[in-house]
Amino acid sequence: MEEIPSLLPIYNAPTLKDEEGDKSLEKIPLTIVTGYLGSGKTTLLNHILSEHHGKRIAVILNEFGASSDIEKRMTVGQGDEQVEEWLELKNGCLCCSVKDSGVKAIENLMQKRGKFDYILLETTGLADPGPIIDIFWMDDDLGSSVYLDAVITVADAKHVLEYLTEAPIDPEDKTPLENGINIATRQIALADLILLNKTDLIDQERRTLVEQELGTINDSASLIRTERSIVPVHKILDIKAFDAEVTTKVLEIHAKDTQSGQLPTNVHTISLSFPKGSSIQRKALEGWLQTFLWEHRLPEDVDSDVEPMVILRSKGIFRDAETDELLGIQGVHELYEITPLPPHPTKGVNWSQGKVVFIGKGLDKGRLVSSLEKATGLSPIQ
Numbered sequence: 001m002e003e004i005p006s007l008l009p010i011y012n013a014p015t016l017k018d019e020e021g022d023k024s025l026e027k028i029p030l031t032i033v034t035g036y037l038g039s040g041k042t043t044l045l046n047h048i049l050s051e052h053h054g055k056r057i058a059v060i061l062n063e064f065g066a067s068s069d070i071e072k073r074m075t076v077g078q079g080d081e082q083v084e085e086w087l088e089l090k091n092g093c094l095c096c097s098v099k100d101s102g103v104k105a106i107e108n109l110m111q112k113r114g115k116f117d118y119i120l121l122e123t124t125g126l127a128d129p130g131p132i133i134d135i136f137w138m139d140d141d142l143g144s145s146v147y148l149d150a151v152i153t154v155a156d157a158k159h160v161l162e163y164l165t166e167a168p169i170d171p172e173d174k175t176p177l178e179n180g181i182n183i184a185t186r187q188i189a190l191a192d193l194i195l196l197n198k199t200d201l202i203d204q205e206r207r208t209l210v211e212q213e214l215g216t217i218n219d220s221a222s223l224i225r226t227e228r229s230i231v232p233v234h235k236i237l238d239i240k241a242f243d244a245e246v247t248t249k250v251l252e253i254h255a256k257d258t259q260s261g262q263l264p265t266n267v268h269t270i271s272l273s274f275p276k277g278s279s280i281q282r283k284a285l286e287g288w289l290q291t292f293l294w295e296h297r298l299p300e301d302v303d304s305d306v307e308p309m310v311i312l313r314s315k316g317i318f319r320d321a322e323t324d325e326l327l328g329i330q331g332v333h334e335l336y337e338i339t340p341l342p343p344h345p346t347k348g349v350n351w352s353q354g355k356v357v358f359i360g361k362g363l364d365k366g367r368l369v370s371s372l373e374k375a376t377g378l379s380p381i382q
């Protein structure tokens with residue numbers, strides 16, 4: 001591996017406004033790198049920082065801890081408590097190590113606009129990336145200067161199956177985790193791209209099994225096999241995973257139904273396709289989606305005590321019956337966003353049918369199909 005460039009301290013970095021005026025208004029893409037302890041996240045960042053890719057990347061080595069603490073950390077430690085150190089690398093990248101309050105670090109980072117055009121944020125191995133994604137995806141203040149490009153999960157090919165079967169207990173404070181889904185499973189379920197790292201440590205048979213199990217949980221993510229986290233930078237940055245056109249492409253290729261695999265995680269992918277060429281009443285679909293995401297139950301089950309269906313990630317594409325627009329759906333936990341595709345999609349985007357894909361726990365396809373039919377009048381193809 002190439003040597004990591006040596007670090008030089010920077011002082012009073014000029015903002016882009018000082019140097020280039022209005023360009024400071026452009027949004028900066030942010031990629032979240034997550035993955036369980038020792039999977040190869042830092043190795044990946046070091047690889048990116050030592051490559052000559054022409055990008056000026058700001059890296060935030062974050063110390064976000066347990067998910068429940070994040071809100072607290074956003075409000076405390078805004079002042080002097082924050083430990084933050086900025087360094088500029090020889091290849092133009094910036095590096096920041098933050099002990100606390102990662103959101104504040106991004107805000108501080110934005111004052112150095114002009115020194116970088118990409119942000120990479122590494123979570124700790126024990127963090128549920130869900131709340132971190134929510135912050136960077138939906139936060140109005142940050143949202144005006146930063147946009148979430150993708151969530152990359154680095155998986156340790158040798159140990160990931162073991163981690164996926166761990167008890168759903170917070171590894172830091174040992175309290176039971178919400179909905180009984182452990183951290184490693186959440187990290188895989190929320191990935192837009194999985195780097196299956198340390199493939200040198202397993203044989204082909206084992207690799208097939210691991211890939212099957214990861215695909216069982218999340219069939220809508222791409223997977224790249226790596227050793228020492230080495231991967232061409234263009235394959236992992238600027239993926240635009242939350243973009244409606246990209247969603248369309250992803251749903252064409254990926255996102256088949258998966259049955260529960262051999263692991264007892266009970267988290268898997270369900271894909272519901274509508275008849276070719278059909279359109280859907282947006283209001284009906286959205287009303288159904290809101291109940292499902294917010295109540296963890298189908299509308300007809302809201303007042304019953306059926307087992308909840310917990311959604312970690314959702315994606316979709318459909319044509320609105322009223323406006324004839326093509327719309328993309330993106331959801332992380334309870335939050336979702338519906339955005340239109342451009343009227344003339346870019347080459348390679350072929351829309352043929354509406355589709356919604358859910359990654360979650362306890363999903364019952366038969367019940368989802370009949371519930372969606374009831375709400376929209378359209379029956380998903382079984």
Ligand SMILES: Nc1nc2c(ncn2[C@@H]2O[C@H](COP(=O)(O)OP(=O)(O)OP(=O)(O)O)[C@@H](O)[C@H]2O)c(=O)[nH]1
Pocket residue numbers: 035036037038039040041042043044124125126197198199200201226227228229
């Ligand atoms: N054999 C092998 N070892 C690897 C590979 N990638 C990384 N490692 C080693 O695995 C160890 C952990 O890698 P890190 O990059 O520190 O992992 P991390 O995800 O940042 O770890 P935490 O910060 O503890 O969560 C280091 O000793 C790496 O050198 C690989 O592909 N194969």
